[in-house]
Amino acid sequence: MVTSSATDAARAAARVEDLVKRYGSGQATVTALDGVSMQVPQGSFSAVMGPSGSGKSTLMQCMAGLDSVDSGRAWIGDQEITALPDRQLTRLRRDRIGFVFQSFNLLPVLSAAGNITLPLDIAGRDADRDWLTTVVDAVGLADRLTHRPSELSGGQQQRVAIARALVSRPEILFADEPTGNLDSRASAEVLDLLRRCVGEFGQTVVMVTHDPVAASYSQRVVFLADGRIVGTLDRPTPAAVLDRMRALGEPAGPGEE
């Protein structure tokens, strides 16, 4: 299934150049991103880490077209998104990007199956049956499809959310603290699933996290502090990530954000 030739790997699924994002005005101005440039290679699993207020969530939101930037440029594939009007941006998110949120954000009125196919329904497209089966099997929820979110555990809900993100075969999947609301066992399941998406489907994944264990599931960690990239770490281990975080002057650990 995976055909990661050298040229494919070299092409970026997402790219940003000199991103600057400020909040507030006058004396109260906070610079969340201060000239960030990075590339996300296709088929890669990247983690963005940093202490609270380092700008990691802002970076993801700007990369994914959820938020505007003050200067700099951002691309999804070859499409520059920085100046895109809302309508096209919405369509881009719908068709080319998948999202997984910390608090699952499933619709309580829909069953698991309804939540999974929601992006297709919104777009008015039919589901590709085979792909849907593949996705549902991958997240291991074939026997839970008729359940409402309130009848599922946190881990199961997050797996539904991942299936929802995968169902439209996005070019890139953004996960914002996907394990923030989960216990360690459920976290491991979700992270393993994300890794398998990369391995088995060639899915590009960008994950924002503050958990060194979570970050260690990725292929490459980008460290952010005060709105700037302060380093990267390939093939991370929890211990190595923790060391880097300590060096950034902030003890990383669960329950901080």
Next chain:
Amino acid sequence: MFKATVRGMLAHRVRLALTALAIALGTGFMAASFIFTATLTHSLDSLFSQGASGTDVVVQHFAPAGAGLGAGSAGSRPVSASLIGAIRAVPGVAAADGVVSGRAVLLGKDGKPLGTNFGVALSWPPDAPFQASFTRRSGAPPAGPGQVMIDRASAAKGGYAVGDQIHIAIGGQARAFTLTGTAGYGSADSIGGGSMAIFDTATAQRLFGLTGQYISIEVKASTGVTATQLRDRVARVLPAGVQAVTAASAAASQAQQLNNQLGFLRYFFAGFAGVSLLVGAFVIWNTFSIMVGQRVRELALLRTLGARRGQVFRGVLAEAALLGVAASVLGALLGVLLAKALQALLSAYGLSLPATGLVLPPTAIAGSLAAGIAITVIAAVPPAWRATGVAPVQALRDAVPRAAAFSGRRLAAGLIVAVAGASLVLAGLFGGAPLLVTAAGAVTCFVGVTVLGPLLAKPLASVVGLPLTVLPGRTGALARGNAMRNPKRTSATAAALMIGLALIVAVAVLVGSAKELISGQIRADAKTSFYVQATNADAGITPALASVLAAVPGVREVTAVQSTDATVAGSAHQSVDGVDPALIADFTSLGLRAGSIASLASGELLVSQATASSHHWRVGDVVTIGFGSYGRSRLRIGGIFGTVGPLSAYLVSYATFSTDSGIRTDSVDLVRAPRAARRALLHALAGYPGAQLLDQAGYAKSRAAILSTILNLIIALLALAVIIALLGIVNTLALSVVERTRELGMLRAIGMRRSQLGLMIAAESVIIAVIGAALGTMLGLGLGAALAVALTRSQGVTVAVPAGQIGLYVVAAALAGLLAAIAPARRAARMNMLAAIAAE
């Protein structure tokens, strides 16, 4: 605690404003109705006293108690003109003039009536003191036959100037006069919106068949003689049956009489204001319920920090009380504006009254304020009670309100209340209980259905939402799911709309049935093919017209019917007809049940089966009929008829009628002629622009016209209740949007367009509105059918459901739902997506 309440309220200004508006509208309506009726009473008082300003004593025929005073055309019995000499000879009398009055319709230059309001004819008093009633605006008073003075408003409307020729229809027949001048009545340009034609006394006497007679005699006292002294002196020279009253007390009793009629108007308006407040109460209840639900964490935190249940309860009620005070004060101000608008509306319709400022009755306004505050606080009691049930531990739990499970207790309670309400309605309609019991029953029914609401809402939302699932992007399906997820909220929101719609549908069914009854009765009387009646209500047609019509080629037979408003067996405003006993059976089948038609000829009375059974009358019973100052007649019932046809429920002979009532015009001529005679009839009527030719359908329509007007008025008044219910929908949706911030943000993030988001909220709104409309329609059909059966059962049960009209109301409700969604949908679309996702 109180400080926290105020802070909390100020933090949600929009929600506060919407909720306040829901109550303010009801309070405002109530205040406006009181202010308006008080102002109207005051205006009429001053109108009458202005009119009587030049007169001290009025001499007229005495109206015995129970005879009823002539609000309709029932007669003021004339006094002999010869009395005037005796009165002028009384010491202390400075002047005395006879007054002649009647009905006259001013015609425009196109030969058609100038307006549809009433038109009076008066005589110009020869003596100066009495001319003070009229304020001369231009030209000179009429002097001699062929001269007339008219009110300034009509002159302006018709474009008439002094010296012009003007046609005036008297008894329907056009006559030409020369306009000598224009006048006002007191400070107004017209007399209460009607037109005024003033002739000299002799001309008026001749025109109205009152030669040698006056309707009344006005007397002015010499200096130093009081009105009471003069009254007592004049009374001594009067024959039996003729009385002298002071002008002040005559004006007061006229004003009093109108006041009694306005009293009805006051209760009428207050009833609708009550409906608006009731609907407002639903909105308050629902808003507070949602707020308590959303604030579970906050309330639990307060409890964790040591707040007692009582404090939580009082906190919520304090919020309601503050809101109630603010909303009611706003409502009272709104009421003043509304009353001013009503006044402006009336004068735009030509009903110009003497210019007086608004009268603000303090007790009525205080009452409206109290009602508004009380309703708000009472409506907030159930949610406040629920708030006390919040356990401290809930501070740590998810705050999303959960859908209520099916509850057998709710089902039982709802059914019991609904059935109790229905029984009260039926008891009120059929058991002889007062009408208030019916109203209480209807309200109880609403409460019962509201209790059942949460059980009904889910299946109803499912059914109503089904067609919407075809909407693209799953928006319809999501809206349906959202409407179903919180049945309590959906049903409470819909319930407010339900009340308004139930009443509208009930009134539509009732009026539709009454119309059907009328036209059915006229259709049943197939023998009459044409009807000729006055264009302007109660202006009457001249008795001469019947023979004119009878002479038209092709016409087989014509009979004239007289009609008046009379007091029958103590109940006022009953319509009594005078018919020709020999001919009437040729025109209507009557369906005689007992007695004989011939008994009419011997001065007996025929009554309809319906009135006979409601009064338990039988042939041979004696009934008292009061015809204004003509006094009371005691008539024996000579027959009971089943088919009312084009006639009234009480029939006397034409001869009895003329002598007893003093009516000198006919109300309608019944014509038997082939259809082809229409053209010839119209030709014959060319000289009678005040009369119109109608076929059966047209006559039925004209008899039912007042019903259509009433229906439109009631619907206009109930529209306010619907608007308040819509505010409730806006409120619920806005609160739901806030509650679902995270979901909406997620939907935007994964690619739902703003327009789709708006469509989803609009669809949910339409579902709620249609649920309310559907429940309201069902209740309204039941209530309307019960009312219609009660009204028509004695004349053959008629229940007509104006399906098209009701369908229109439901569609209008759905569209209104769409309207209600605009603001919340915009709010949702504008919502910051990132904040939405981050919101915890």
